[in-house]
Amino acid sequence: MIQNPPNLGIDLDPVRHPEGCRPGIDCDTWLIQGARVFDPAVQLDCIADVYLADGRIAGIGDAPSQFPHEQMQKIDAKGLWLIPGVIDSWARLREPGLEHKATIATETLAAVAGGITTVCMPPDTDPVLDTIAVARFIKRRAQLSGRARVVAIGALTQGLKGELLAEMAELTEGGCVAVSNAHYPVRDLRLLRRALEYAATFDILVVIQPEDPSLSKRGCAHEGVIATRLGLPGIPVSAETAPLAQLLAVVAETGARIHINNLSSRAGVRMIAQAKAEGLPVTASVSAHHLWLSEMDTDALCGNTHVQPPLRGLRDRDALRAGLADGTIDCVISDHQPHETDAKLAPFPATEPGISGLDTLLPLVLKLVDEEGLSLARALDALTRRPAELFGLNDSGRLAVGARADVTLIDPDAYWTLDETTMRSAGRDTPFFGWDFRHQTRATWVNGRLVFELAT
Numbered sequence: 337m338i339q340n341p342p343n344l345g346i347d348l349d350p351v352r353h354p355e356g357c358r359p360g361i362d363c364d365t366w367l368i369q370g371a372r373v374f375d376p377a378v379q380l381d382c383i384a385d386v387y388l389a390d391g392r393i394a395g396i397g398d399a400p401s402q403f404p405h406e407q408m409q410k411i412d413a414k415g416l417w418l419i420p421g422v423i424d425s426w427a428r429l430r431e432p433g434l435e436h437k438a439t440i441a442t443e444t445l446a447a448v449a450g451g452i453t454t455v456c457m458p459p460d461t462d463p464v465l466d467t468i469a470v471a472r473f474i475k476r477r478a479q480l481s482g483r484a485r486v487v488a489i490g491a492l493t494q495g496l497k498g499e500l501l502a503e504m505a506e507l508t509e510g511g512c513v514a515v516s517n518a519h520y521p522v523r524d525l526r527l528l529r530r531a532l533e534y535a536a537t538f539d540i541l542v543v544i545q546p547e548d549p550s551l552s553k554r555g556c557a558h559e560g561v562i563a564t565r566l567g568l569p570g571i572p573v574s575a576e577t578a579p580l581a582q583l584l585a586v587v588a589e590t591g592a593r594i595h596i597n598n599l600s601s602r603a604g605v606r607m608i609a610q611a612k613a614e615g616l617p618v619t620a621s622v623s624a625h626h627l628w629l630s631e632m633d634t635d636a637l638c639g640n641t642h643v644q645p646p647l648r649g650l651r652d653r654d655a656l657r658a659g660l661a662d663g664t665i666d667c668v669i670s671d672h673q674p675h676e677t678d679a680k681l682a683p684f685p686a687t688e689p690g691i692s693g694l695d696t697l698l699p700l701v702l703k704l705v706d707e708e709g710l711s712l713a714r715a716l717d718a719l720t721r722r723p724a725e726l727f728g729l730n731d732s733g734r735l736a737v738g739a740r741a742d743v744t745l746i747d748p749d750a751y752w753t754l755d756e757t758t759m760r761s762a763g764r765d766t767p768f769f770g771w772d773f774r775h776q777t778r779a780t781w782v783n784g785r786l787v788f789e790l791a792t
Contacts, residue, residue: 364785365389365404371413371745375420375735376713377721386418388741391784395737409786413745416778420720420733421453421742422698425621426543426597427672428690429455429486431477432470433462438674438762440474444483446694446760448788451777452670453742454732455484455694456723458543459491460518466491466502468510475511483787485742487729489543492517492531498524501531505538513727514595516543519644523549525582532592541726545597546583546604547645551575556685558631558646566636568684571646573601580604584611587618595726596620598671600645602655609664619726620664622656623671624700625691629653629767639680639687640767643671660718661710667723670697674763692763696754698744699773706774741784750776 366388373384373396380396387395387403394400424447430438447455457474459465465474471488478486490507492515494500504515515535522528535542552575557563559570580596584607587594596608599620611618625643630653634641641647659665673690680687701719704710724733731740752758754768780788 364409365407366781366784366786367408367410368413368418368743368745369410371416371418373418373735374712374716375720376717377420377734378736380735386735386743388743388781388784391741393735393737393739393741393743396735400737411745411779415747415749417746417748418735419451419716419744419746420735421744421780421782422451422719423454423456423723423727423729423733424452424670424672424694424697425456425667425723425727426458426669427455427694428460428674429457429672430674431461432473437676437679440477440486441481441483442760442762443672443674443694444478444481444486445788446762447484448780448782449760449777450695451698451744451746451780452694453484453744453780453782454729455486456489456513456727457486458489458516458518460496460520464491464495465489465512466494466496466507468506471507471510471512483782485782487727488512490515492542493522493527496520498522498527501527501534504531504534504540508538508540513729514541514543516597519545519547521547521549521579525586528583529586529590532586532590532594536590536592539593541593541595541728543595543597544583545645546576546580548575548579551578554685556642556646556689557634558648560631560649562631562634566634566684568634568636573603573648573652576601576645577603577607580607584616584618587611587616588614591617593617594619598623598626598645598669599656599659599665600626600648600652602652605655605659605664609659612664619666620659621667621669622660622665623669624693624697625671625767626653626656627660627668627704628700633767636684638767639682639684640691640765642680642684642687642689643691644689657704657708657710661714663714666718666726668697668701668718670694672761673765674761675765677764680765690765692759692761692766694761695759696766696768698777699775700768702775703773741781743781744777745779747776747778749774750778752776
């Protein structure tokens with residue numbers, strides 16, 4: 337139980353509790369007692385006390401010197417796990433532009449309730465995130481929400497139109513951790529090459545979701561027997577692998593750092609593995625839902641399995657799992673896309689693609705540990721250290737003295753079901769309603785401030 341509790345939970349005043357704190361002025365001081373402290377980044381796995389002060393991890397094990405014990409708040413964490421806060425490197429929060437679907441306030445609450453302390457937001461907002469002004473607006477809205485940290489991914493091209501390059505260097509200087517054209521393809525390969533040359537000059541990470549619009553046009557499901565039986569227009573695997581092959585050829589000539597987002601196919605995993613073997617600066621991510629679902633889960637009467645890229649075959653799903661286990665795939669993302677109810681009520685091809693994934697990112701990955709043999713170290717590495725390293729979040733993703741105090745406390749034996757009472761996102765568009773999970777977030781700290789506590 338927490339001793340000397342402050343005003344916590346979802347009733348936090350967002351104005352008085354911005355993301356982070358001012359050291360020496362309004363930082364919380366915490367002692368997390370007796371948790372299993374687990375962090376594969378520093379090969380840490382032990383029962384220990386953890387001290388938080390001034391927004392940082394002040395000590396692990398013994399109390400640090402000059403620790404302000406008189407101001408300290410305590411939580412008894414015996415039997416619980418303490419891990420680095422999860423970093424979700426691709427999640428749409430719908431603000432600005434689509435506030436009728438969700439807002440930064442609602443979705444950062446869902447994030448911290450799911451153990452996520454940092455969210456990387458792609459640039460397909462309205463207005464497009466191609467100026468510092470939009471990046472600053474998003475940062476300020478996240479600060480006012482007072483929950484998860486939100487960092488921006490800037491636009492690769494102006495307006496995401498694929499015609500003129502955005503001011504990539506200016507965006508990164510303004511705080512953007514990478515650039516991307518989201519799911520909008522850059523059709524002109526000469527322009528793409530120039531963009532990668534520019535990014536390589538400034539060592540900017542470029543996030544690309546490979547998709548050929550001519551091959552995926554009007555498609556909504558994986559091209560195969562299931563789509564044929566359901567009468568749904570299909571999207572072939574080549575819609576992913578053809579542009580991926582072109583991209584890798586350009587990367588070999590430019591040396592730009594490329595992160596392949598939302599990999600969905602066995603052939604794509606093989607191509608990434610080959611590119612890495614050849615020494616290309618290429619990394620990749622996969623969504624949590626692609627690690628669990630396949631074309632067999634496609635339901636023509638329910639749009640909650642309409643995602644982009646589509647759910648593919650069982651062999652593709654298994655190859656994605658194997659690629660995550662052996663490190664070919666670096667990170668797992670939520671690919672969070674909350675929708676209003678009406679967006680999923682039309683016939684399957686007419687529904688909007690995407691699911692709400694913040695609530696289930698960590699539970700689905702830990703479910704792979706329990707049921708599919710994925711090691712806990714690899715699972716947490718793909719959610720913490722590796723995305724922090726790739727996106728330049730060097731003060732996050734690890735439990736070490738002096739690191740940013742973004743930490744999550746998990747009950748490893750709390751069985752729960754995803755339903756209307758346990759889901760926090762404003763979007764209810766998920767195919768995982770009714771699924772049972774074992775691990776549950778008990779508390780989350782962002783920059784040393786307790787931003788979520790599970791009601792008991």
